[in-house]
Amino acid sequence: MSKLTKQQTVESAWQRNAELGPFDFCPVRTTLNVLGGKWKLLVLSTLFEGSRRYGELRRLLPEITEKMLIQELRELELDGIVQRVVYQQVPPKVEYSLTEQGQRVQPMMAALVNWGQGYLTRTGAPPLPASLPPAQRNR
């Protein structure tokens, strides 16, 4: 993207990262580019159960800023992971759901969950934050 256009429009995450060079057809890099946002997997996990309106997502994921939520949704839409359907009503209604590509994330995420769980149980939660008393771990 040009340095001149300082304008901050939401882009496809793929596209945003696609100018870094010829490494971009690396499958892992692709996955990280498309799904690597701080909240994307969290949002997707909510959509595994079915489609949701924007407001529902907001209520289900209060730790995400509104700004971030739409931004992530917008990127996921541009990258073909979620589908956005607008109903022509007056208090507007927008429903988000997973595309086929989005559905395919589920087994992949299962692998992440699996590794993370193994790590947590095997290392006994945070590995050696020796500086903190153990009691503080669960804060």
Added chain:
Amino acid sequence: MSKLTKQQTVESAWQRNAELGPFDFCPVRTTLNVLGGKWKLLVLSTLFEGSRRYGELRRLLPEITEKMLIQELRELELDGIVQRVVYQQVPPKVEYSLTEQGQRVQPMMAALVNWGQGYLTRTGAPPLPASLPPAQRNR
């Protein structure tokens, strides 16, 4: 971490992200925290084949800065993913290899590779960078 100690020492990635709140025992978050660095999976994939000296890694991965390379290695070591063995020689020799936790990354990464490949083939490489002529895609 205290705002006062501006000192920039390498921390465990787990530890660095562990103060964000009670979400941290989420397995996915854990996985992303530990393995989410820009180069970590790339480094690990190099170690799947066996142990490597620092210099070998540097040569095999020229796109990574030396600084970043040791930093990522150090974090991975602190998080228990790689093992670091120092040989008491005069031009120093240090070998890095995967721990058991590190070995377990391989199947997980396979899932990432799989998703990324599916995405690339199904969407036909970069999805709609309509602003660029198709020829430019392979730059």
Added chain:
DNA sequence: TTACAAATAGCAAGTACCTACTAAAAAGTA
């Protein structure tokens, strides 16, 4: 007319992340 709900966008400020460059240790060799 004023107020409201639902969804979304923009900007400024802050934080985290990466890179480039410089430099240190250690012990043998020229």
Added chain:
DNA sequence: TACTTTTTAGTAGGTACTTGCTATTTGTAA
């Protein structure tokens, strides 16, 4: 002494990513 090889650390600067706050649209209800 000066110089090499191998591994590692520090610092400054830049870029990318997140957050907080404010604002817009559009019918309908008060």
